[in-house]
Amino acid sequence: MSTDFDHIVIGAGISGLGAAHFSARRGLSTLVLESSDRIGGCLNSQHFETLGGFWTEAGGHTCFNSYGNLLSILDDLGLTDRVQPKVKVGYSLWKNGKRRSILSALHVLEAARSIPRIFREPKAGRGVVDYYGTVLGQRNYRDLLRHAFQAVICQPADDYPAEVLFRRKPRRKEVIKAFTFAEGLSTIPDAIAAQSSIEVRTEQRVSAIEPDGEGFRIRVENAGAIRCAALTLAVPPDAATALLPKSFETAREAIAGIGMAEIETLVLIFRTGDLELKPLAGLIAVDDAFYSAVSRDFLPDENYRGFAFHFRPGVLCREAQVARACAVLGVKPERVAAQSLVYNRLPALRRGHTDLVQRLDVALSGKRLGVTGNWFFGVSVEDALTRSRAESDRLFGV
Numbered sequence: 432m433s434t435d436f437d438h439i440v441i442g443a444g445i446s447g448l449g450a451a452h453f454s455a456r457r458g459l460s461t462l463v464l465e466s467s468d469r470i471g472g473c474l475n476s477q478h479f480e481t482l483g484g485f486w487t488e489a490g491g492h493t494c495f496n497s498y499g500n501l502l503s504i505l506d507d508l509g510l511t512d513r514v515q516p517k518v519k520v521g522y523s524l525w526k527n528g529k530r531r532s533i534l535s536a537l538h539v540l541e542a543a544r545s546i547p548r549i550f551r552e553p554k555a556g557r558g559v560v561d562y563y564g565t566v567l568g569q570r571n572y573r574d575l576l577r578h579a580f581q582a583v584i585c586q587p588a589d590d591y592p593a594e595v596l597f598r599r600k601p602r603r604k605e606v607i608k609a610f611t612f613a614e615g616l617s618t619i620p621d622a623i624a625a626q627s628s629i630e631v632r633t634e635q636r637v638s639a640i641e642p643d644g645e646g647f648r649i650r651v652e653n654a655g656a657i658r659c660a661a662l663t664l665a666v667p668p669d670a671a672t673a674l675l676p677k678s679f680e681t682a683r684e685a686i687a688g689i690g691m692a693e694i695e696t697l698v699l700i701f702r703t704g705d706l707e708l709k710p711l712a713g714l715i716a717v718d719d720a721f722y723s724a725v726s727r728d729f730l731p732d733e734n735y736r737g738f739a740f741h742f743r744p745g746v747l748c749r750e751a752q753v754a755r756a757c758a759v760l761g762v763k764p765e766r767v768a769a770q771s772l773v774y775n776r777l778p779a780l781r782r783g784h785t786d787l788v789q790r791l792d793v794a795l796s797g798k799r800l801g802v803t804g805n806w807f808f809g810v811s812v813e814d815a816l817t818r819s820r821a822e823s824d825r826l827f828g829v
């Protein structure tokens with residue numbers, strides 16, 4: 432069959448760009464189609480040109496030396512030596528209008544009594560409230576862990592599958608433990624996409640996929656069709672469900688029920704002198720309109736400080752969000768030097784998710800279609816790339 436590309440990837444988040452990197456390294460002609468006007472998806476370092484290019488992360492902010500698949504890509508791109516260490520600053524709780532230490536919410540005796548259960552309690556098939564309420568105690572879960580988990584996944588956490596949070600991964604000890612880049616984590620998608628072996632097209636919304644001989648015909652809105660021998664979907668589960676062709680009905684049924692959490696991320700920048708607040712990594716909110724706030728203090732700048740407040744959707748209007756964030760930071764809204772609003776989306780996984788993935792994998796077996804994303808092993812950059820690597824090996828051989 433004559434095709435336009437050996438491999439087309441739909442979605443230019445880190446999952447899709449990782450999938451493209453792995454196939455391009457195999458010498459396959461690779462095209463990435465992205466519906467929005469920018470690449471990177473949830474990796475989104477917001478640069479403010481009016482403030483000398485100062486940036487703050489609106490999405491993912493930290494990578495670790497346990498991210499083996501990511502590090503292999505950074506090695507390929509010559510980026511491993513350019514990682515920047517993060518200054519150690521701590522998280523606090525934001526509760527009842529005050530900053531408090533995390534330890535203030537810990538019930539030490541309950542934790543000491545419960546923790547031995549961690550060696551015998553199975554994680555698989557259990558929700559976060561069930562598992563962590565058992566191994567650290569119900570009061571610790573209610574007063575601390577629930578809010579800490581919500582802060583990480585930016586959505587209600589109780590029914591989230593326990594086994595996809597905090598999986599142990601081997602560390603590359605010669606690399607800094609927690610890192611970013613001088614220009615933020617968008618350096619990673621930008622560098623992958625800049626390779627001459629990968630073509631990336633933005634503002635290309637895929638409207639339909641049709642099987643075409645042994646390959647696929649991809650229909651792009653307001654553009655023609657493109658043919659490929661192999662295809663990888665690297666989009667959120669709702670988009671993947673909508674795009675899977677009719678002949679993949681069993682695959683579609685397996686993932687059709689997976690929900691998405693919407694997050695309204697408000698990025699605020701201040702002149703350093705306008706804030707009295709001591710440097711901090713971020714805030715874990717307890718029952719507030721926002722789940723968490725993450726600062727840029729891990730890479731200090733002499734002129735500016737930046738914060739990303741991850742708000743629950745539809746609770747506060749933009750003006751009220753700015754007012755709430757400023758009240759939390761102890762600064763007047765007039766002092767905001769720059770701001771932006773970013774809509775983030777993360778998968779809302781539920782107990783039993785692993786079974787859905789198994790059903791999907793059975794349905795995909797033997798097909799030239801891969802499905803990847805941050806909704807397989809977990810939500811981190813490395814979880815996404817672990818799936819992209821596995822799908823690449825399945826489609827093109829190890």
Ligand SMILES: Cc1cc2nc3c(=O)[nH]c(=O)nc-3n(C[C@H](O)[C@H](O)[C@H](O)COP(=O)(O)OP(=O)(O)OC[C@H]3O[C@@H](n4cnc5c(N)ncnc54)[C@H](O)[C@@H]3O)c2cc1C
Binds near residue numbers: 465
């Ligand atoms: C606030 C926040 C903080 C985080 N912090 C961290 C962290 O510190 N460390 C960490 O490891 N992880 C973190 N994560 C998680 C991690 O950043 C994400 O899970 C990961 O970047 C998701 O990558 P992805 O490619 O799977 O999905 P996405 O980034 O969502 O990319 C999917 C892409 O597909 C595109 N798309 C959708 N539909 C179509 C279509 N029909 N046609 C073409 N394109 C389409 C979208 O526009 C998007 O660009 C964080 C996430 C968030 C939101």
